[in-house]
Amino acid sequence: MLGVCMSDEVKSYDIMVCRHSLSHVLACAVRRVCPNVKLGIGPPIDEGFYYDFLVPEGSSFTPEILEKIEKEMTQIIKGKHDYIARPISPKEAREIFKDEPFKIQLIDELEEKQNAVVGTYQTENFIDLCNGPHVSNTKDLQKVAWKIDRVSGAYWKGHEKNPMMQRIYVLAFSTKDELKSFIQRREEAAKRDHRKLGPELELFTFSDLIGKGMPILLPKGATIRRLLERLVVDEELKRGYQHVYTPVLGKKTLYEISGHWEHYKDGMYPLMHLSENDEIVLRPMTCPHHFMIYKDTPKSYRDLPLRIAEISPQFRKELSGELCGLTRVMLFTLADAHIFCAPEQLEDEFKRVLELISFLMKRLGIDSLVSYRASLKDDQKKDKYVDNPEMWKTGESILLGILEKLQLPYTKGLGDAAFYGPKLDIQMTNVYGKEETVFTVQIDFALPGRFNLLYIDKDGKEKCPVVVHRSSIGCLERTIAFLVEFYAGAFPLWLSPVQAKVIAITENQIEYAKEIAELLNSKMIRVETDLRSETLNKKIREGRLQRVPYLVVVGEKEKEARSVTVRNRETGEQRTLSLEQFIERISKENADYSLKLEI
RNA sequence: GCUAACGUAGCUCAAUGGCAGAGCAGCUGAUUUGUAAUCAGCAGGUUGUGGGUUCAACUCCCACCGUUAGCUCCA
Incomplete structure (x- = not known):
């Protein structure tokens, strides 16, 4: 219908209109199959659309019902009904939607915004609140490849306090091939899902008896973690960090002063009452502990910047539905640090942190995959943040200024700031395209003051340092999860839990194989x-x-010649070389952190 | 936490109120192999846990534990 030179934008507009139009078809079909549901909203999304329904208590969209709905949808599309736009008055709209409490609420809101007309679209005898645009007739939807995907719960308008509705997700694409390939890609992604690969490759597991959200790293997963830890500690030491060990517990008072108790209580485990007036809590963050190190002795401007680092366990109480494999857990290990510096040192320290992170990302081979998000405060949610407008203004403008100077492409995340300050979050997407923070750098003008951190400046006056909270290689569990998914379990040599496996063809080579393994092992090759x-x-x-x-x-050949035949995982090629050569080359590749197999 | 679905051997999955099964993995034996699964035998289970209904429960009901999708939250 459109020209052959249809641009991607036109095409995507086109399919978005079809998705939107289909959502009316779905609502109409649901209304026919389940007359008792109340309608919510049904917008198009990246891979199709959804529609929210409130179903009567005790009932749900079962597979059988969904099948009926799907058939009904096909019938409606076949019926070649027109989409008729009809702007009406709020009064008329209230009459039409008098049995639809959610629609009435939307009409009220429109009226509050002083909209004198309410958009509606009618398809056959089904009328929905909508501004379009839509296809002109359901026959235009016949070419669309669609399929009911899944059902899930969703709060009305996304608010926890609102009723929980049933959301039906439908996949919809311009062609059957696109639909098929989307489903195929999702199946492929599931194969790389770290929750599947992790246990399969014996990296980690969970135990009901230990508890949900508490990952157990098996020897191979522990090997990866150890490699990451060694790397990060070495690189931090090279960059002037000092490593410490602090307790995983702290008094409630500590967190009252920091503000965690006020702003982050829900994310903390319950208090432990040791005795009256002695209440301790598992730490959700390490910052206050590191502040105590700062306070341990008086500081001069000469001591700054002071970079205190620790790879430390963090305890965060999560709602059960939020847990996810290694990416969202209740006990995790953060490669954490706090940099105490004078305000004039902030920019330089921030850049140094970014240099470290970028170095580590290159080591891991993920530097091209990340995106940057400036996470700012949301003024609408005042109680989520430390109340100090001046400080927020300074912090945010410094953060954005640095990003501009570095010319880092970034997005703004309104409401994603920490309670004590703005942050730069470095984001990665999982196999399904869901974005998560892997690394973070935060600017804090608030907490140092709360703890009365001070240093004596050149002019002899007491001043308050700024703190940069940062993770370098992130939370180890989450980083491992991303690495598993990105590499589909096929890690670069230096990160592989098992780097070489010696296979004896017959029992005549067992001794030789053992000898090779011992030699490799003595050279720190796993x-x-x-x-x-x-x-x-x-x-x-x-x-x-x-x-x-x-x-x-x-x-036998290799044994005679004291050689080995090496099969490369990536190419499948085999190469025979002397044992000495092999050891030399694999050792070099390992020491070089090569991301590519070179033998 | 909320809504929904799911939970059978280490893994993948059968058994739709009537004797819990298969393949792979494991163990034992045979085999001694040149780049993606050798053959045979054996063993493996309080069907997530606890209650209930029933002559009889993997199957139906309730509660709990856990997982998954999403909502909410987030490193």
Whole structure:
């Protein structure tokens, strides 16, 4: 219908209109199949659309009902009904939607905004509150490939206090191929999902008895964590950080002073009453502890910047529905630090932090995947933040100023600030496209004052330092989850829990294989052996499923020549080289943090 | 936390109120293999937990635990 040179924008506009129009068809069908539901809203989204319904208590959209709804939708589309736009007065709208409490609420809101007319669209005998745009007739929807996807709950208008509605998600694309490929991509993504790969590759597990949201790192997952920890500690030491160990507990008072108790109580585990007047709590953040280190001795401007770092467990009480594999847990390990500096040092310190993070991201091979978000305060939600407008203004303008200077492309996240200050969040998306914060750098003008942190400046006057709260390599559990998903379990050599697996073809090479493994192990190469009397093919297959970078096959030839035949995980190519050569090359590749297999 | 769905052997899945099963993994034996699954045998279960209904419950009901999708929240 449109020209052959349809631009992507036109195309996407087109499909968004179809999605929107289809949502009316869905609502109409639901109304026919389940007359008792109340209608919410039904906007188009990236992969289709949804519509919210309030269903009578005790009933739900079962697979059978959804099937009926789907058939009904097909019938409605076939009926070739026109979409008729009809702007009406609020009064008339109230009459038409008198049995639809949610629509009435929307009409009220429109009227409050002084809209004299309310948009409606009628399709056959179904009328919905809507400004369009829509296709002109349901026959235009016949070409659209759509499918009811899933049902979930959603609060009316997204507010926790509002009633919980049932949301029906429908996938809708311009062509069958697009729909098919979307579903296929989602299935492929599920295979890389760290929650599936993690246990499969024996990286981590959970135990009902230990508790939800408390991940257990198995030896292979622990290996990855240890590698990340060593890397980050070394790089921080090189950059002037000092590492400390502080208790995972603290008195309630500590968090009352910091403001956590006021602003973050819901995210904290319940208090432990040791005795009267002695209440302690598991820490949700390390900042107050590090502040105590600052306060331990008087500080001069000469001591600044003071960079205190710690890889530290954090305890955050989450609602059960918010937990997700390793990315959202109730006990996690943060590569944390607090940089105490003079205001004039802030910009430089901020940049140094970004340099460190960017260095680490390159090591991990994820530097091109991240996006930057300036997380600012939302003025509408005053009680979420420390009340100090002046300080917020300064903090936010400094943050944005630095970002502009560095020419980092960023988005603004209104309401995403920490309670004590604005932050730069470095975001990554998971396999399903959901965005999460992996690293964060925060500017804090508030907490130092609350703890009365001071330093004596050159002029002999007492001044209050600024604090940069930052994670370098983020929360280790979450970072590992992203790495698992990004690499689909096939980590670069330096991060692989098992770097080489020695496979003996027959039992005649068992001794030689063991010797190789011992040698590699003595050179700090992580190695396993497969000496079973299985076929070579089977041992290769299992080695591949484990994503071992190098499978080292030794048969009679290799044993005679004291050589190895190395199979490269990426290329599948085999290369025979002397044992010494192999050890030299794999050791070098490991030491170089190479992101690519080089043998 | 809320709404909904789900929970059977280590894993993937059967068994729709009437004797809990298969493949892979595991163990034992045979086999001694040249780059993605050798063959045979054995073993493996209080069907997430606890109640209830029933002559009989994996199956129906209730509560709890956990998982998943989303909402809310968030590193």
